[in-house]
Amino acid sequence: MDVERWALKTKNGNTELIRLIRAEIEKQGPISFAQFMRNALYHPEHGYYSSGRCAIGKAGDYFTNVSIGPVFGQLLAAQFAEIWERLGKIHNFVIVEQGAHDGQFACDVLEFLKKHAPEFFEVLRYRIVEPFPILRDRQSLTLKPFQEKIEYHDSLRPFAGVHFSNELLDAMPVRLISGGVEKMVDVQDTNFVFVECPLLEGNAVSNQPALDWVDYVAANLQRGYVIAIDYGRVGDEGEGSAQVRAGHRILDSP
Ligand SMILES: C[S@@+](CC[C@H](N)C(=O)[O-])C[C@H]1O[C@@H](n2cnc3c(N)ncnc32)[C@H](O)[C@@H]1O
Known part of the structure; x- marks a missing residue:
């Protein structure tokens, strides 16, 4: 295995988490x-x-559509209302949101629907996973005004x-897979480094959790639509389709 290049800058990281990951690698060898x-x-x-340290928006690490204002939620609310109509204005309509962060998107949607689509607002349930x-x-703090509409699972x-x-x-x-090789994370001295390992499984893919998620959603969707908004480039991982960001800057890794 060759050490490819210095990778993750650990100086400003969470020292306890760094210690735990280092211990895991020291015990089992390089990890994906x-x-x-x-x-x-x-x-x-x-x-x-999971610890709630994530910071989105101007004072955080990155912006999302939700963090820059209510327009995004308002546009999607109008789309949800159209879907409800297309499904024949069913009475058991649920808006399911996954990855709801602090509940701001849900709040923007519900405020808009309450005002502009009261008939739909009346019947819908909003489910946060x-x-x-x-x-x-x-989320429950942000969504207090709508607490009767919301369920959490x-x-x-x-x-x-x-x-x-x-x-x-x-x-x-x-996983970082390219041309039959996988970049794994190892420890050298006290730093994390990338090492390249030959790929043993012929059919390995880089984004298996995302593919599993598609099956998971499909298995639970009885009737309706899935809207998943995201960004990326089609191409080889070698071109850098994965990015690491902090403080609104792209870091020199991976
Ligand atoms: C990039 S943030 C986006 C937050 C928000 N949707 C926005 O646009 O501002 C990704 C969010 O997905 C959440 N997440 C990741 N895996 C999840 C899962 N399996 N179920 C629910 N939320 C998840 C994270 O906790 C995080 O809040």
């Missing part, structure tokens, strides 16, 4: 980038999302209506 990403974002205590308690607390369940997500898929762990 997906495993590294899973730890960094979703470690139960220290993960960027949120596995992280700290984010659920924030930590996993999907069958529904008729629309499943919505904004930038959920890009937060799912990816």
Whole structure:
């Protein structure tokens, strides 16, 4: 295995999380980038999302459509109303949102529908799928005015209506695979480094969790639509289809 280049800058990171990941690598050898990403974002205590440390917006690490104002939610609300009409104005219509962060998108949608589509607002349920308690607390605070409309679950369940997500898929762990080689994360001295390993599984894909998620949503959708908004480039991972961001800057990794 060759050490490819210095990778993740750990100076400003969470020292406890860095210690845990380092210990994992020292015990089992180099880990996939997906495993590294899973730890960094979703470690139960220290993960960027799971611990509630994630900061979106001007004072945070990146912007999303939701963080720049209510227009995005208003546009999607109009789309949800159209879907409800197309489904024959059913009475069990559910808007399911996954990756709802602090609940702002849901709030923008419900405010708009209450004012501009009262008939739809009356019948709909808004279901947030949120596995992280700290984010659920924030959502219920933001959505207090709509608490009768909202239900929270930590996993999907069958529904008729629309499943919505904004930038959920890009937060799912990816492996860095290119040309029969996988970039894995190792430790050298006290730093994380990338090492290249030959790929043993012939049919490995970089985004298996996202593919599994598609099956998971399809299995729960009884009737309706799925709207998943995200960004990316079609092409080789070697061109850098994965990005690491902090403080509105793209970091020199991966
Ligand atoms: C990039 S943020 C986008 C947040 C928000 N949708 C927005 O546009 O501002 C990704 C979000 O997906 C959430 N997430 C990741 N995996 C999830 C899962 N399996 N179920 C629910 N939320 C998840 C993270 O906790 C995080 O809040």
